[in-house]
Amino acid sequence: xxxxxxxxxxxxxxxxxxxxxxxxxxxxxxxxxxxxxxxxxxxxxxxxxxxxxxxxxxxxxxxxxxxxxxxxxxxxxxxxxxxxxxxxxxxxxxxxxxxxxxxxxxxxxxxxxxxxxxxxxxxxxxxxxxxxxxxxxxxxxxxxxxxxxxxxxxxxxxxxxxxxxxxxxxxxxxxxxxxxxxxxxxxxxxxxxxxxxxxxxxxxxxxxxxxxxxxxxxxxxxxxxxxxxxxxxxxxxxxxxxxxxxxxxxxxxxxxxxxxxxxxxxxxxxxxxxxxxxxxxxxxxxxxxxxxxxxxxx
Amino acid sequence: xxxxxxxxxxxxxxxxxxxxxxxxxxxxxxxxxxxxxxxxxxxxxxxxxxxxxxxxxxxxxxxxxxxxxxxxxxxxxxxxxxxxxxxxxxxxxxxxxxxxxxxxxxxxxxxxxxxxxxxxxxxxxxxxxxxxxxxxxxxxxxxxxxxxxxxxxxxxxxxxxxxxxxxxxxxxxxxxxxxxxxxxxxxxxxxxxxxxxxxxxxxxxxxxxxxxxxxxxxxxxxxxxxxxxxxxxxxxxxxxxxxxxxxxxxxxxxxxxxxxxxxxxxxxxxxxxxxxxxxxxxxxxxxxxxxxxxxxxx
Numbered sequence: 171x172x173x174x175x176x177x178x179x180x181x182x183x184x185x186x187x188x189x190x191x192x193x194x195x196x197x198x199x200x201x202x203x204x205x206x207x208x209x210x211x212x213x214x215x216x217x218x219x220x221x222x223x224x225x226x227x228x229x230x231x232x233x234x235x236x237x238x239x240x241x242x243x244x245x246x247x248x249x250x251x252x253x254x255x256x257x258x259x260x261x262x263x264x265x266x267x268x269x270x271x272x273x274x275x276x277x278x279x280x281x282x283x284x285x286x287x288x289x290x291x292x293x294x295x296x297x298x299x300x301x302x303x304x305x306x307x308x309x310x311x312x313x314x315x316x317x318x319x320x321x322x323x324x325x326x327x328x329x330x331x332x333x334x335x336x337x338x339x340x341x342x343x344x345x346x347x348x349x350x351x352x353x354x355x356x357x358x359x360x361x362x363x364x365x366x367x368x369x370x371x372x373x374x375x376x377x378x379x380x381x382x383x384x385x386x387x388x389x390x391x392x393x394x395x396x397x398x399x400x401x402x403x404x405x406x407x408x409x410x411x412x413x414x415x416x417x418x419x420x421x422x423x424x425x426x427x428x429x430x431x432x433x434x435x436x437x438x439x440x441x442x443x444x445x446x447x448x449x450x451x452x453x454x455x456x457x458x459x460x461x462x463x464x465x466x467x468x
Numbered sequence: 469x470x471x472x473x474x475x476x477x478x479x480x481x482x483x484x485x486x487x488x489x490x491x492x493x494x495x496x497x498x499x500x501x502x503x504x505x506x507x508x509x510x511x512x513x514x515x516x517x518x519x520x521x522x523x524x525x526x527x528x529x530x531x532x533x534x535x536x537x538x539x540x541x542x543x544x545x546x547x548x549x550x551x552x553x554x555x556x557x558x559x560x561x562x563x564x565x566x567x568x569x570x571x572x573x574x575x576x577x578x579x580x581x582x583x584x585x586x587x588x589x590x591x592x593x594x595x596x597x598x599x600x601x602x603x604x605x606x607x608x609x610x611x612x613x614x615x616x617x618x619x620x621x622x623x624x625x626x627x628x629x630x631x632x633x634x635x636x637x638x639x640x641x642x643x644x645x646x647x648x649x650x651x652x653x654x655x656x657x658x659x660x661x662x663x664x665x666x667x668x669x670x671x672x673x674x675x676x677x678x679x680x681x682x683x684x685x686x687x688x689x690x691x692x693x694x695x696x697x698x699x700x701x702x703x704x705x706x707x708x709x710x711x712x713x714x715x716x717x718x719x720x721x722x723x724x725x726x727x728x729x730x731x732x733x734x735x736x737x738x739x740x741x742x743x744x745x746x747x748x749x750x751x752x753x754x755x756x757x758x759x760x761x762x763x764x765x766x
Contacts, residue, residue, distance in 0.1 A: 235643045261639075261640055261643045286637075
């Protein structure tokens with residue numbers, strides 16, 4: 171079993187592909203979720219994973235985490251077959267068991283991200299405490315370290331989950347719908363934070379989202395899953411009226427404003443504005459996802 | 469026994485009776501285990517599962533009495549088997565209220581049948597199973613309790629971190645390679661042993677006085693897991709010893725005093741925190757005279 175070199179605390183991860191899938195398929199029993207998927211993600215790339223509910227986005231993550239075996243084809247994660255428990259993958263699941271009753275320090279959760287999988291009692295926690303502090307610093311959450319989890323807002327909580335995922339110095343981040351409970355401003359802040367981490371640490375990030383507008387300024391690639399297929403491409407190719415309409419099976423329009431920015435209206439990418447239709451002040455912002463070529467400053 | 473100002477003399481007097489020494493010793497060991505396991509029960513939201521295991525224990529204890537076996541073996545057998553069954557139900561099995569409730573009802577019925585079949589002192593056997601009999605603990609039972617204590621502590625030291633991790637973030641723990649089903653099984657077996665031990669002190673009906681009340685106080689007081697465990701253990705031991713001490717003077721059941729002290733402390737903590745919060749809100753209101761800058765009107 172390949173483990174790969176673990177990056178040092180500050181050095182960039184080694185070069186090489188983050189993900190490479192060839193004719194990859196996955197299914198539970200006889201049912202295929204998707205198949206014949208071929209795509210690649212480089213280190214330092216920020217990738218949006220989009221697609222309707224039940225298309226197999228979370229299943230893709232579970233496959234990359236080594237929790238679900240592929241049903242066909244091949245996949246390499248950081249140069250090796252997916253294996254469960256790799257410290258090189260940082261994972262933020264969609265589901266969390268934290269609620270208004272969880273009166274536990276943020277610091278302890280982040281620290282568990284580093285050593286929670288180890289058996290036995292910690293003799294000296296200095297190394298893991300330093301790692302937890304570094305991870306909190308990376309997400310701008312040092313001031314939250316002593317706060318209990320149940321006192322945090324949705325945006326703060328997502329930053330803590332991100333720190334928990336970053337604490338083992340991963341080279342690949344898998345973020346499953348981190349924006350689902352955030353308002354537009356918090357979504358944009360979180361996406362900007364992930365983008366900064368992706369660029370400064372040369373980490374590859376896959377982010378599942380239903381509202382793609384906050385992501386548009388930062389994306390290097392879009393992976394879209396629908397109708398048992400996965401396709402990928404640069405945002406300018408994938409984010410077109412024709413491809414998104416095909417993807418969601420609903421009319422979706424991609425509009426260009428006077429400055430060449432891109433706005434997605436309709437389908438699932440537009441749920442937020444549809445639901446908030448009555449709130450006039452909201453609409454201007456919600457439809458204001460803009461796209462500039464990758465690498466451009468937001 | 470009437471109250472005298474010479475407390476030290478009274479304690480010396482109490483400790484001249486072997487049954488009191490056994491009660492203090494076994495009570496402390498059981499409270500230590502129940503306080504620790506109780507914290508995990510509260511954090512994993514498995515209070516109903518713990519409740520159900522206690523009721524299963526009733527059937528086991530009653531069955532053992534019927535067949536002339538030491539009740540604690542019947543308790544361990546039934547709670548252990550039920551705990552294993554719950555673990556096999558799958559992920560987050562401890563939250564499956566309907567399945568657990570169904571088994572719980574059947575087990576109580578089974579316990580009733582066993583008691584009905586028993587020809588000896590039905591009332592005494594039932595009463596001690598339901599409400600505990602801390603003053604009836606034999607020297608052998610103390611030794612057995614100590615052995616169980618050592619096993620639980622040894623196991624707890626090994627599995628503490630993964631149990632805490634899976635309680636707070638099960639999906640990430642799974643991705644990190646933790647055996648979630650195995651951890652759930654170990655957790656439920658810990659609860660089973662703790663319940664079987666605690667029945668001697670407070671009985672199946674009052675088990676929460678040692679397994680939930682101290683932990684409920686602890687999670688309100690401390691956000692650091694290790695501190696919270698220390699508080700839960702301290703409250704459990706304190707309530708047990710204080711209950712024994714007070715029952716020396718008053719002609720009422722020890723279990724009643726143990727539950728009452730726990731409950732009184734719980735009310736005190738909630739009341740104090742509620743007042744503190746109200747004062748803090750009033751202070752904050754005085755600070756905020758004008759709306760925050762940057763807040764746009766809806």
